[in-house]
Amino acid sequence: MNGYDQAQLGGTEPTYLRTCGLAEAPFSVASDPRFFYADTGRVQQIQLLQHLIDFSEVLVLITGERGSGKSSLMQHFAAEAPERWQVCCIDVHALMSADQLILAIARGFGVELAGSEAADPNEALYLHLLALHRSYTIPVLLVDNAHDLPEDALEAVFHLTDVQSADGQRLLRTVMFCEPGIEKRLESGVMKPLRERVTHTMEIPRLREEDVAQYLRHRLTVAGWRGTDLPFSPRDIHRICKSAQGLPGRVNHEAHLALSKAATATEPRGDRPLARLPRLPHARMLVIAAVVVVVGVLLALQSRINTWFSGDASPPAAAPGLTAPDAADRVTVPLPVFEEKASPPTEEPDLGANGGTKSPPLTPLAELGEPLADAPPPLADESEAQLAPDETAPVATPEAGEVTPAEPSPPALSLATIEPNLVEGRREPQTLTLRGSGFSERTVVTVLWADREKALPPGQVSLDSAEQMRIRITTGVTPGQWRVSLTDPQTAVVADGTFAVVAPALPSPPPVAASPQPVPAAAALSLHGRDWVLAQDPEHFTAQLFASYDRPNVEAFARTNSLTGDAAIYETRHNDRPWFVLVHGSYASKDAARLGVAALPAAVGRAKPWIRRLDSVQATLTAPVAATGGAAAQAAPAPAPRAPQALQASSHEAWLWGQDPRHFTLQLMGSRSEANIKSFIKRHDLEGKVAYFHSRHEGRDWYAAVYGIYPDRAAAEQAAKALPAALRELSPWVRSFSSIHDDLHQAAP
Template sequence: MSDLSATEDFLSHYQLQHDPFAGRTPGFRFFTPKRKPVLAQLHHMAHFSEQVQVVVGPTGAGKTLLRQALVASCNKDNVQCIVTSGRDTVDASALTRFLCQALNVTDTQALRDRTEQLHATGLQLYLVVDDAHCLDSEAVQLLADLSQSGGRAAPRVFLFADDSIADLLATVDMPADRVWLQLVELAPFNLEETRDYLGQRLEAAGQGIELLDDEQIGQIHRQSGGWPGSINDVARQIMIDAIEPARPIASRRAKGAVLPLRSLVALVLVGIGVAIAWMMGGDEPEATRTVINLPDQVATVDVSGAEGPVLQMPSDDAANPLERILQDPDAEPATPAVVSANGQTVSASGTAAPNELPEPIAMPEQMPVEAPEVVAAPEPVAAPASQPQSQPQPQPESAAPTAPPTTASAPTAGGYHQAGWYRQRAASEYSLQLLGSRSRQAALDFMAAQSGVADLGYFETVHEGKPWFVVTQGAYAGRTQAQQGAAKLPESLRKLNPWPRSMSSIQQSLR
């Protein structure tokens, strides 16, 4: 599966508004107790010292985020910041041109004079360079000279780089007795800081830390070493890997193009019955009416004996063409028909249909043809309680018994929880999210298949502007109890990676 498909499944499964672990997310700010003192130290040293401040750390340590915070937290009335990247101004000449253009001067001497003029008016100049390890030695020498050129009026220089900048700093020519450099090393997050970081990332995408259990958080911390950039990569991969067993199921339900096995068997049986009737000769029997369970909605046919006609709507592409071929292979495309309670076929205008077929002849006992079960639509029209139910036709002893028909709106024993139940639960409780689908019928079929699992429910919400049906199990007092409940589910459900979800978040998302 492509990375794009994996990302789409990742966002859909966890119902995230965007990728929470995208690099350099606009507006995202996270400072642990280890980062806040570093920011305060940079401001302090810039106010009381003339040293070059060099912040070092590996890729993904959060240097760029710290640089953004430094610039954003400066008092614009007292500080003027010029920000560049070592990748854009590699050599001394390119760096000089950039600085002169920013201050509207012509050369390095004019740049120093301009710095003194700004200081006289109460403005301190900050030169901030990200990816400073990409500079050459002459560019680093230029910045060091500027920082030591004018006493208190000299520009303050901040370099953000990885550890390789140590070799460039060693080439700078400065008097041995002058302390011109201040090195600040960033430290990785500890386990609790990693947890807080993940929580803030997930909350910004519309969810929370409950998507990850303690074992997953510990695994993310160990594999990333506590560095923010690696935390993003490892966390995304772990959450994607957790839904791998569920992804094929979601893909199959999304396609909806393959006929179910039950429908294929029904098609074969009907074909055998027609062939036998043809070989027997005589009058052509009326084909058994069959409603095939296709992905699209098929209207219910009321055969309970109730008075009045019941409209049978044609389905798309599969059920009605098959039914018309079985009745009359040479017929033109048919219009919707009405089947009355006594079995007479009536046209849409209310008149009896011409050329009715003769009564069906008996089938040979040695080869009975069993019609597949009728699967009702999601919202069938129930017959009035006062009307008697039609008696089932006797089946040959050799025929396999068929399962009773089920309806989407009539849940199994115990019932399925729906929107009203979720609204009545305490917001502090948790439920286990098992499945999310674009199809209501897919959610109902999924629950019907879990005959041994109690306390199932589903609700409708909106995801990416479209209806989204979510299946849950249980109501637990807290997140820990929900995790314990997940461990007791059947193995087939544990493979779907059920995750605890608070009732408050469900209540907020109810449609």
């Protein structure tokens, strides 16, 4: 967090800790992972971010207003990172230069620098990221307060995210936590090219009013609160939420002020919580309570009052079984004898078998101006008896401010049935009814299927009562067993239930022309393969939507997200493993591709699909000429590319233009500095053996060195294995000359 909260809350210990029974400050400005509140919106955001880092090359902006909890979210996300990641968290500031930033990142990843003066942090960091890449470890950079970075340091973050291995794989995943103002910075001046490199933008959701109540309860509980009710009324919570605008930092501030004001307004009374003291009963409640007490005392003294008005003050005889105390110990308040309120008795009741004296007739209270309507019925077999002072008959009088008795505890959370329990698979949303007990607005609903899970947002959950709720989900058409898990975040109680998704039945035949086959939708999904990709115009564009090591996952993504039109799944290699990629559409221009992406389902669009030229996609597949086999496909790789001796990019590029676009080469290294490329060539004694060229990569200068001429991809891969060890460690990237020609064309003035 930043200075906003420090200035607001200050650094002194809150005055309400002792009186509220708290062990520590519940609304401190210090960022403590124990106080992180994982509401549904943040849980979904974390799950999506984890998925993107695992399966995409990302640079993500997480934006939120000051006080929205960016730092807490970053720390929680880092703490939940899987072992396959190496995470570096840095908190930046407005005075941090680009060199200081790179040095901080290198140290954050644990890079050992042999002397701060002599070592080059850029090179050391690159080698470290490359080593992580080879060990199948994903390096993740989390930057807090990225909006404070000066221009050169902000550019350094973007350039670092561009660092690639020789095979073109980005080595770093970057997530920047910043205020929304960074968007305006990236859209202006020299910073504008950087905005195109951002793959995803997410906004931290604000807390709703019901979330604020749970948020306050969570923080108070962590701090030691043991009360059953919050020390805030519903009106207080509404005021806090409205004033804070759903921002957790401001909620902390408002709650802190409310408790502090309560602590200074009055002193605690007994064991009553301090925060309850400001909620004193209104004057009306005090009057009602006083009237109840007075009526109770009058009823208790009814017999004595009757005796006074009858003129006979002699004490009645003791009831059977009671021993009369001495006169000195007697009290003046006798145990009352109540009569039926219908009519006053005309004759004295007999006191019992022991022949006690009879009391004189009672004068009705109605004649004395006192109401009798609320008098209780007579007590059977009871007579007046005098009690010792310590045995005064109790009178039931309500506590001040108490109107009704406490309600019983709500039933525990349970899930009895899910209806229907057999769900026909569909690509459109369906409603399921859950029945059980203990349902509430705070109940978190999670759906699990096929090794995947999703916490449903509030828009997909409808609470009908404490025994029934409805959820709206899209199951797709793949049969399988699904599970619904309900969680009460307050009590940590979990209740589970299952249902089955079955294959959809064939549609009923139309009334005019019956047909046993289902009629396909006009815009049904046509899922193609590698051949479809190779058959497309290489100058067209496509949208890459999803990629995974597991082909069924890719197929499920295509179908469960209700895609339509042409799409293709093709296989390539990633980290020496089969890698399946889903692309959608073939568009004549990049603008047309953007329009196509905008028309995709919202869930797909939120993942920011990658728009690519089809020739770059085709270059990753086996060229059609090589697929036919023959002598050319079996030819041995050329020992060297017969590159020109001069170390000028222009002469090398002319040579590259003369190569057959259907052939392949090995890209050994890429850099934004031409001097680095020349140094690399000299260091490895590659003059005359490699060619290098200039291109543009995401709006910036880019230089790459390539080696060899090979008739097909397989021959190039075989040649890569025969390279010297120092070059093999760079993981050479097999690429076609057609893709290099495209780079040269785009970089031409």
